[in-house]
Amino acid sequence: MKKFIFIMAAVLAGAISASAQDSFKPEAGDFSLELNYTPGILSGNNSSAGFKLPEYGLKGRLFVGDRFAVKLNLGFSTNSTNDKTYITNPDNSVTTTEDISGRTSFSIMPGIEYHFGNYKRVSPYVGAAVGINVGNRVSRDVTGNVSSKTVSPTFGFAVQAAAGVDVYICKGLYAGLEMGLGYGLDKTGRGKTSSVDNTGATTESQGNSDSITSSFGFFATPSIRVGWFF
DSSP states (O other): OHHHHHHHHHHHHHHHTOOOSSOOSOOTTOEEEEEEEOOTTTTTOBTTTTBOOOSEEEEEEEESSSSEEEEEEEEEEEEEEEEEEEEEOTTSOEEEEEEEEEEEEEEEEEEEEEEOOOOSSEEEEEEEEEEEEEEEEEEEEEETTEEEEEEEEEEEEEEEEEEEEEEEEETTEEEEEEEEEEEEEEEEOOOEEEEEOTTOOEEEEEOSOOEEEEEEEEEEEEEEEEEEEO
16 A cells, blocks of 8 residues: 555656646546556455445546546446365264355446646546445355355445546546545345255245445545546
8 A cells, every 4th residue: 555655656746747838638528438446455345435346447537627527437346255164073074164255246436526736747636426336245155065045135325525636647548546535335135045955955035134334434545547538
């Protein structure tokens, strides 16, 4: 994280001191397409804001004026955990217990931005956005040849106010950093559980739990953002 901030600060300082005569920043009517990769330290989950941020994201941004822009973020995240326990029986045979869990989600987040400052290569901005995500959480337990699997629907909602900066490397190409304040709510439904016993018989039932988590706080996204203007 410290190395990332140092690199961004170095790029920002170099950009501000550039002596180019023409502005590199977009104008009214310009459209950008941005790719976003969030490193594994967040694992698709912004714990301080309570909203599941994508590990991989795509953002479209249209400048309706020289300083105002509307944007749309699309995201996808997936993660999984596989834990195994080996139990030695009295006859020296080994029983393996396996616990597998994971989550996949898709998110959409529209918003607005206001860009300010008169730098040629740097465009600071403030903005706001609101978004949702949907997906499912899967949990599976396997002991010997007996297994159960629970699939639960998930839903998330978030609002956030953000401040960021775009640094223009050359005409039409930029990188950036964003941080801000956000509120999020995340819900996991009861879902459905399927069980298979040692005879191969399958039974289905409603899941036995659900959960709702909400939080409010500051967030920073040390992601690699690279965009192109058209």
